[in-house]
Amino acid sequence: MGSLAHLGRAALPSVPGVNLLPGVRKVRPSEFTGVTVRNEPVRIDPAHVARYAAVCGFPRKDTVPVTYPHLLTFGAQMEVMASPEFPWAAMGSVHLENTLTSHRPVAVGESLGVEVVVEQTRPHPKGTVVDFVSTLTSGEEVVWESVSSYLVRGRGQEDAPPGLSFDAPEGRVTWRLDDGLGRRYGRVSGDMNPIHLYPVTAKALGFKRHIAHGMWTKARSLAAIENRLSDAVRVEVAFKKPVFLPGSVSFGVTGDRSEWAFALRRPKDGAPHLIGRATAL
Structure with a gap:
């Protein structure tokens, strides 16, 4: 499924009426037990890497920019957000933090498998923080990981730990x-x-x-x-x-x-x- 289709699916729970339909209707936050999405290995397209490097200011090399693998996780993150088992709508969430760990340079043209897991939530003064944990693998080797933390606005906790x-x-x-x-x-x-x-x-x-x-x-x-x-x-x-x-x-x-x-x-x-x-x- 393309990125725009993923975005469209993730946005549906924000549409009144549509958000009540089977397959779109969300579970309650109290019922959340976690969501995992795994995608088969995908080959990194050199032309796509070149376009990304140009937009972001990276030099052209035979390895990808250290932030580029985030793009490989984007579709899986949208699948998580679109899942009925994920309680919160994608629209309106705020990207608070991102931590990436690159264990080695990733070659242009390399094929990597993608897994995105959402299990952890944390209190925040303005709502709830949801952590998207992404892992990219080459065979059995973990080559790149990230945690993207999103704020879902709502009832918060004033004494929540700082970010x-x-x-x-x-x-x-x-x-x-x-x-x-x-x-x-x-x-x-x-x-x-x-x-x-x-x-x-x-x-x-x-x-x-x-x-x-x-x-x-x-x-x-x-x-x-x-x-x-x-x-x-x-x-x-x-x-x-x-x-x-x-x-x-x-x-x-x-x-x-x-x-x-x-x-x-x-x-x-x-x-x-x-x-x-x-x-x-």
Whole structure:
């Protein structure tokens, strides 16, 4: 099933009336016992990698950008969200954090199996955090893993544990982001969520303008230090304030090859869009 079809299925539970139909109707959160989706190995398409690298600022190489495998998990994540056993609607959830672990470089043209498991939820002051755990394998070898944490808004817990926090550097380099960035990244990633496409589609979902994808901001930040990353690396980021399009962001990085701290900030006041760190394994 294509990415747009997955997005459509995941969006159905948000449609009044349709969300009551068999196969669409969701279980209650109290009945949630977990969802697992496994996909057969898929060959990484060199042309697709090239388009992704161009949008995100990575150099062309015979290995994929460290964030590229996230795209291989996207369809399985949408399948989880569309499942009747997953209690929450996809639309309206907020991507809070993402941690990826790359155990080795992944070759362009390599075939990888995909598994996405959702079992864990955590309290948050504004609702519930749901962790999507993705694993990519080559045969029996685990080559890449990630945890994507999404906030489902609702009744929260005021004393919930805080999320990821880092000492983040100040911005040093300013990047200008154009109006069409969300559409270009959406076409290559498959994530055509309306909040990323046009002002009118974003306003319909409560944003003043369309916003950049969080995973693009992570990818672009890592592209800036790609030649300084270890072959085996863990990269943790927290998404803070949305990046409105068109607009500008400032990027800063400090550290050494054992650990880099980086951030994307709002140039006018330094407010963080993204804070992160990359740790050599």
